[in-house]
Amino acid sequence: MNSVDVVVPCYRYGHLLPHCVNSILSQEDVEVRVLIIDDASGDGSADVARELAAADPRVEAREHTENKRHIATFNEGVLEWAEAPLTLLISADDELNAGALRRATELMDANPSVAFCYGHAPRWEVQNPRPQLRQGAWRPIVYDGHSWIKGRFDAASNPVFSPTVVVRTDLQKKVGGYNPKMLHTSDLEMWLKLALYGDVGFVSGADQGVFRVHESNMSSDYYDHDLGLKDLQMRSLTFEEILTNHGDLLPDVPELDRLFRRRLAKEALLRAGRAYDRGNGGTQAVDELVTFARDTCEDAQRLPEWGTLQLRKAVGPRVAPLLSPLVLTAVGRKLRQRGRDQRLIDEGV
Known part of the structure; x- marks a missing residue:
């Protein structure tokens, strides 16, 4: 037994x-x-x-x-x-x-x-x-x-x-x-x-x-007041520790590093966006989420969630809750495509 x-x-x-x-x-x-x-x-x-x-x-x-x-x-x-x-x-x-x-x-x-x-x-x-x-x-x-x-x-x-x-x-x-x-x-x-x-x-x-x-x-305690920023920070620290201390046991450290950073940045931006949907945009907690996303992932500003967040910020915290998430997603998609087109022009492609 x-x-x-x-x-x-x-x-x-x-x-x-x-x-x-x-x-x-x-x-x-x-x-x-x-x-x-x-x-x-x-x-x-x-x-x-x-x-x-x-x-x-x-x-x-x-x-x-x-x-x-x-x-x-x-x-x-x-x-x-x-x-x-x-x-x-x-x-x-x-x-x-x-x-x-x-x-x-x-x-x-x-x-x-x-x-x-x-x-x-x-x-x-x-x-x-x-x-x-x-x-x-x-x-x-x-x-x-x-x-x-x-x-x-x-x-x-x-x-x-x-x-x-x-x-x-x-x-x-x-x-x-x-x-x-x-x-x-x-x-x-x-x-x-x-x-x-x-x-x-x-x-x-x-x-x-x-x-x-x-x-x-x-x-x-990790989900109140700061919109979950502490939770994101602790998860980031955990994945960083694994790669730092045990990277010799893993075959694809650069890819793993890219994966977790991108995912956490996306989540931070989504949480910031939800704050705007609830009429709580423009607060210090939202700013700190955005800073976390940029510090964690060097490509944060190319993520889809970045574009939709910028739209929410543009219309302001009073109007954002009135907009349908589906509309925001569609408009954000157009903004992202416009940004991609502009990058292609800038890069001479």
């Missing part, structure tokens, strides 16, 4: 901790050990962890005397404690679906080249009813590691649902822990590092867990 060590970092989620731990202990056809690490919550969460440990010998509880924050807590579990062949790191506010670990371990047993596998975890807006999780038939999908990495650079985003990721423990220790420089993208950097050394598995057809979305989610 396969063994999986499960690390559950907890900070003030004591009220949710039993749901998370029970979803782990109820997994069938696998042996599990659980380590709950309370990061000095100070609200009784550590007491809940100790109660869970006392009720089941498979559960161990630790309590930090001072808050070490999430990265140090993650690394304590996955690097210092985990020793089973496979490791899962799951936040105390998330849960596994029934059969999740059986599916993951079956996939990895059948495909020794797989460095880690993941699956879908529906987002649960806690003010809404709990989503119905898919069970039953599923199929394994295995992606070549380097091809998967290229897809991530092309999309410049993280498609991996962290509560579902099962990692080979020996490889986890080889690549090291989570990077404290990556405040909320340390998981993305970890998946990229792991994929440098193996293939990536995906459980298709059945949900592997559920991801709670609530006000105290760690990532929520």
